[in-house]
Amino acid sequence: MxxxxxxxxxxxxxxxxxxxxxxxxxxxxxxxxxxxxxxxxxxxxxxxxxxxxxxxxxxxxxxxxxxxxxxxxxxxxxxxxxxxxxxxxxxxxxxxxxxxxxxxxxxxxxxxxxxxxxxxxxxxxxxxxxxxxxxxxxxxxxxxxxxxxxxxxxxxxxxxxxxxxxxxxxxxxxxxxxxxxxxxxxxxxxxxxxxxxxxxxxxxxxxxxxxxxxxxxxxxxxxxxxxxxxxxxxxxxxxxxxxxxxxxxxxxxIQRLEEDHKNAKLLAEGIASFNSSVKILNPDTNILIISVPEGIRIGKVVRTLGNEGVMAFNIDKHRIRFVTHYGINEDDIQYAIKKIGVVLKKLL
Ligand SMILES: Cc1ncc(COP(=O)(O)O)c(C=O)c1O
Missing domain, CATH: 3.40.640.10 (Type I PLP-dependent aspartate aminotransferase-like (Major domain))
Incomplete structure (x- = not known):
């Protein structure tokens, strides 16, 4: 996978x-x-x-x-x-x-x-x-x-x-x-x-x-x-x-960091297009944080994402952090967006 x-x-x-x-x-x-x-x-x-x-x-x-x-x-x-x-x-x-x-x-x-x-x-x-x-x-x-x-x-x-x-x-x-x-x-x-x-x-x-x-x-x-x-x-x-x-x-x-910033924006736009109850903190750079609504078990969201091949961190009870970096390209981001869509539809 x-x-x-x-x-x-x-x-x-x-x-x-x-x-x-x-x-x-x-x-x-x-x-x-x-x-x-x-x-x-x-x-x-x-x-x-x-x-x-x-x-x-x-x-x-x-x-x-x-x-x-x-x-x-x-x-x-x-x-x-x-x-x-x-x-x-x-x-x-x-x-x-x-x-x-x-x-x-x-x-x-x-x-x-x-x-x-x-x-x-x-x-x-x-x-x-x-x-x-x-x-x-x-x-x-x-x-x-x-x-x-x-x-x-x-x-x-x-x-x-x-x-x-x-x-x-x-x-x-x-x-x-x-x-x-x-x-x-x-x-x-x-x-x-x-x-x-x-x-x-x-x-x-x-x-x-x-x-x-x-x-x-x-x-x-x-x-x-x-x-x-x-x-x-x-x-x-x-x-x-x-x-x-x-x-x-x-x-x-150093200039290569631009790619990571572009990918974080792409990821944010992809997640925003799902029109779910997830809140998105627009990324200035390579870190994207989203918040899921109260009552949703964040550990389960992160685990399910992991089972779909998208690894991220829950930084507290409501927020999940995605970080783009060297080794992650645009195709990876498109893949991640698709999988995040599947998981959000299933759990929210
Ligand atoms: C803002 C910030 N400061 C300091 C550190 C600590 O760096 P290190 O993990 O190399 O100890 C980190 C690590 O992620 C960080 O994000």
Whole structure:
């Protein structure tokens, strides 16, 4: 049976060019990265920093480790952070902010990731009255649980102004920041120039097997390197895996994300054409979220879809997430639409 796996862009496998690059590696391309002596990692970090317009960058094992290292580097134990209520750091990173970085978490609400600056200011003012110290603001772009929503540069600029005014650092979870840039048709620096630091993942739409980068000022990254070591992210001859990123950060490969965005739109239009009671959150990028009506058992919908060869995730009791990515083409999307139609007709 044909299977179209739309669970996540983390299921992507490397491109033929990436495999070719791997075959061309030898011992001259690797070294001990904990000592800063892996030429491939060094090359990747330089390339990444240049692309996102920051002084320098550090290669880490995962997006989760990247966010943790950034939080640890920007804050001191006992301080507080201001994060969006549906962000990945809060929802999926197993309380790393509180359990490891020992930060108190303050949540803000948002319109698909974009906050009200007044609400942010209220939170700060209330905390000041209690003599608590919020020192870090974060944002997520694109925003996963708001359906791959793009947070526009003007919103980020206002957030940065707010952060500066209140003495906060501003970190971006940019796991999919290149999707945001491609979706807006701007250079990624139009987004990243508004934050003090960011992380982005190679292992999602950019389809590398592993790895993320944290980027920012030299002093921030020097702290981040220490914390990377502390949380077990020193990987020695990491050039073998980091080299995939050198291919992934070529403009052509970043531009490829456009295909995923087109496919997500196609999928949304296909599902909308069924005229069912399903609600569709229009995708800005490569993530499509649909909501099924109350009373429908979402687990059963996802299971039935899986039995029909369309794999997706239920992110809560009402919402199902489909993610388009490298390896999924237009025919796969047409197939998925047909099968989703069959399942919705049967269950709704
Ligand atoms: C927005 C966002 N941030 C961070 C992460 C964490 O990345 P990783 O799975 O590499 O730890 C993810 C993973 O899906 C994500 O979607």
């Amino acid at each position: 044909k299977v179209v796996d739309l669970r996540s862009d983390t299921f992507t496998k490397p491109s033929p060019e990436m495999w070719e690059m791997l075959k061309s590696l030898d011992n001259s391309h690797i070294g001990d990265d904990v000592f800063g002596e892996d030429p491939s990692v060094n090359k990747l970090e330089e390339k990444a920093a240049k692309i996102v317009g920051k002084e320098t960058a550090v290669y880490v094992t995962s997006g989760t480790q990247a966010n943790l290292v950034a939080m640890l580097s920007h804050t001191n134990r006992g301080e507080e952070i201001l994060i969006e209520e549906q962000c990945h750091i809060y929802q999926n990173e197993l309380s790393s902010a509180t359990k490891i970085a020992e930060l108190k978490v303050n949540l803000y609400s948002s319109n698909r990731g974009a906050p009200s600056i007044d609400e942010l200011q209220n939170i700060i003012d209330k905390n000041r009255a209690k003599e608590q110290k919020i020192t870090l603001l974060t944002s997520e772009n694109t925003h996963n649980y708001h359906g791959g929503a793009i947070i526009k540069p003007e919103v980020l600029r206002e957030m940065k102004q707010f952060a500066d005014k209140n003495g906060l650092k501003f970190h971006l979870d940019g796991a999919r920041v290149f999707n945001a840039a491609i979706g807006l048709g701007v250079n990624v620096t139009e987004i990243t120039k508004h934050v003090d630091s960011l992380m982005f993942c190679l292992s999602k739409g950019l389809s590398c097997p592993v790895g993320s980068l944290v980027a920012g000022s030299k002093s921030f990254i020097s702290e981040a390197r220490k914390y990377r070591k502390m949380v077990g992210g020193g990987m020695r001859q990491a050039g073998i895996i980091a080299s995939f990123g050198l291919v992934a950060l070529e403009p052509k490969w």
